[in-house]
Amino acid sequence: MSENCLNVFHREKFLKQINEYQIELLIIGGGITGAGIALDAVSRGIKVALIEKSDFSSGTSSRSTKLIHGGLRYLKQLEISLVRETGRERAFAYKNAPHLVHPEKLILPIVKNGTLGWYSTSFALWIYDFLAGVGKQDRKKMIGINKTLELLPKFNSKGLLGAGFYSEYRSDDSRLTIEIIKKAVSMGALAFNYIEAKGFMYENNIISGVRAYEKIKKQEINFKAKCVINAAGPWVDQVRKADHSIKGKSLRLSKGVHLVINTNKLNLKHSVYFEAADKRMIFVIPREGKIYFGTTDTIYSDSIDKPKTTKQDAIYLIDCMNKAFDGINLDISDIISSWAGLRPLIQDQNKASQDISRKDEIFISKSGLISIAGGKLTAYRSMAERVVNVANERMNFNKNKCKTKHIKLLKQNNHINTLNIIENQLIKFEKLNENYAYYLWTRYGDNSLEIINKPVRNTDINIALIINEFEYCLEEEGVYHLIDFLKLRNARVYFFNESIPLFINELAEFAREKLDWSENQKNKEIQIVNDFLNEAINFE
Numbered sequence: 001m002s003e004n005c006l007n008v009f010h011r012e013k014f015l016k017q018i019n020e021y022q023i024e025l026l027i028i029g030g031g032i033t034g035a036g037i038a039l040d041a042v043s044r045g046i047k048v049a050l051i052e053k054s055d056f057s058s059g060t061s062s063r064s065t066k067l068i069h070g071g072l073r074y075l076k077q078l079e080i081s082l083v084r085e086t087g088r089e090r091a092f093a094y095k096n097a098p099h100l101v102h103p104e105k106l107i108l109p110i111v112k113n114g115t116l117g118w119y120s121t122s123f124a125l126w127i128y129d130f131l132a133g134v135g136k137q138d139r140k141k142m143i144g145i146n147k148t149l150e151l152l153p154k155f156n157s158k159g160l161l162g163a164g165f166y167s168e169y170r171s172d173d174s175r176l177t178i179e180i181i182k183k184a185v186s187m188g189a190l191a192f193n194y195i196e197a198k199g200f201m202y203e204n205n206i207i208s209g210v211r212a213y214e215k216i217k218k219q220e221i222n223f224k225a226k227c228v229i230n231a232a233g234p235w236v237d238q239v240r241k242a243d244h245s246i247k248g249k250s251l252r253l254s255k256g257v258h259l260v261i262n263t264n265k266l267n268l269k270h271s272v273y274f275e276a277a278d279k280r281m282i283f284v285i286p287r288e289g290k291i292y293f294g295t296t297d298t299i300y301s302d303s304i305d306k307p308k309t310t311k312q313d314a315i316y317l318i319d320c321m322n323k324a325f326d327g328i329n330l331d332i333s334d335i336i337s338s339w340a341g342l343r344p345l346i347q348d349q350n351k352a353s354q355d356i357s358r359k360d361e362i363f364i365s366k367s368g369l370i371s372i373a374g375g376k377l378t379a380y381r382s383m384a385e386r387v388v389n390v391a392n393e394r395m396n397f398n399k400n401k402c403k404t405k406h407i408k409l410l411k412q413n414n415h416i417n418t419l420n421i422i423e424n425q426l427i428k429f430e431k432l433n434e435n436y437a438y439y440l441w442t443r444y445g446d447n448s449l450e451i452i453n454k455p456v457r458n459t460d461i462n463i464a465l466i467i468n469e470f471e472y473c474l475e476e477e478g479v480y481h482l483i484d485f486l487k488l489r490n491a492r493v494y495f496f497n498e499s500i501p502l503f504i505n506e507l508a509e510f511a512r513e514k515l516d517w518s519e520n521q522k523n524k525e526i527q528i529v530n531d532f533l534n535e536a537i538n539f540e
């Protein structure tokens with residue numbers, strides 16, 4: 001059991017002496033951007049702390065398409081440098097977190113009157129592989145109609161000309177974020193969820209810290225810091241407003257929705273990236289016995305805290321799927337879960353949201369607040385490198401260069417071996433759901449062994465293991481609420497929601513004892529999970 005700030009039983013001790021740490025760099029926002037900055041800074045030897053107003057990754061970084069990809073469609077917009085950067089970042093992400101970043105083949109069907117024909121698809125994929133430096137064995141292939149239909153038997157064959165078959169990576173955005181935060185903390189960073197930056201402290205008009213509110217013990221805390229980075233994603237402008245520093249460019253939010261269905265409706269071996277009738281591109285991705293697809297791209301100006309999937313969003317995506325795949329006849333009642341996220345794009349009044357650049361930008365206010373906005377999950381490492389360079393140059397913390405290309409998130413390097421070890425350890429348990437080893441490994445990597453080796457506290461091994469997983473997350477990942485555990489630590493609300501009624505009462509009782517909840521509080525926590533499950537399939 002770690003005795004660091006991510007252990008919920010030790011956090012208060014760290015907060016009590018927070019200003020003794022003499023924080024050099026304070027990060028606002030615990031999404032992938034903030035996480036990447038924390039890891040970059042601490043590995044250069046900078047004293048760093050991160051605060052997150054809700055749970056880690058609860059913003060856009062748990063609501064993406066979950067791909068580590070170069071962004072093929074940005075080629076059309078001639079965003080060559082973005083495609084090159086994200087394409088190359090994929091390889092670092094895979095090398096450093098093989099349990100979280102999985103190679104995934106994508107099929108890009110080519111249809112008559114589509115935006116790209118056979119030769120232009122072949123050329124675009126060739127450039128894509130070239131920019132990303134893809135190895136020979138993984139480079140694109142062009143496949144004919146028969147092979148396309150063999151791989152995608154239900155794809156609408158009318159006007160089909162064949163397909164491009166190319167390589168990307170699939171990930172889990174939340175897990176990637178928390179694993180990066182854990183790595184940063186293991187190297188000396190401080191990271192706290194449920195602490196909201198409310199305003200700034202100044203000395204001679206220059207920011208000298210953050211006034212914050214801690215939501216677990218309900219207390220005000222001031223964080224002194226030499227430099228503050230605003231990595232608040234869709235909330236970046238709200239934080240800039242608190243510093244009275246919104247000038248020039250601002251954010252434009254665009255909502256993207258994903259829906260989840262069972263494989264009895266559509267069974268796929270590979271992901272598909274197809275062009276819908278309105279020329280928008282749709283991803284269809286198999287994951288753990290389910291299929292998810294998306295996304296929409298609509299300008300958003302409602303509550304940033306709770307973007308929702310509307311009936312209109314759901315009908316649009318279902319319609320795209322029904323047109324692309326023969327005879328699947330999807331209907332709203334087939335949706336088993338969904339999520340909606342907000343892209344923090346940098347304002348360009350003259351462009352539709354799908355045409356606005358996904359590049360990140362850094363803004364520096366007169367008070368010294370460094371804000372970073374835009375960007376992609378895939379490019380988190382290089383974005384962090386750029387912004388820490390800026391902070392380091394301004395503040396002269398030290399001369400150390402970025403090291404994150406070579407920081408592995410797993411303890412062991414041989415990842416396949418780790419999966420085998422987990423499988424072998426699970427053999428001793430009877431009646432365990434299939435693929436449990438894969439479930440654990442793709443979330444916790446070699447830390448899965450800690451979960452397995454905790455005491456067995458229930459006669460049903462499936463319940464015993466979920467209790468152990470929760471206890472691990474209390475001690476190592478700062479989990480405070482059942483919904484955070486089921487949404488942001490293991491994604492069960494999206495991909496295994498049928499399992500939740502089987503253990504929720506036992507899990508809630510365990511949490512009540514550990515976290516000293518009242519009976520009332522326990523029931524409220526269960527209610528929040530049930531409300532979430534309902535909202536994810538009932539659209540207004």
Ligand code: FAD
Pocket residue numbers: 028029030031032033034051052053054055056057058059060061062063064065066067068069195196197198231232233234235239254255256257295341342343374375376377378379
């Ligand atoms: P966030 O994840 O939103 O993090 C910001 C955090 O700041 C939040 O957790 C928030 O709670 C916190 N915060 C806000 N205000 C405060 C405050 N005052 N005090 C403390 N904390 C605060 N990229 C890819 O590479 N691949 C994809 O497949 C992909 N698909 C996408 C699909 C969709 C639908 C969307 C919307 C985006 C997608 N992206 C993808 C982009 C990617 O998800 C985002 O670029 C990335 O997650 C943004 O991360 P972030 O950390 O900047 O923002």
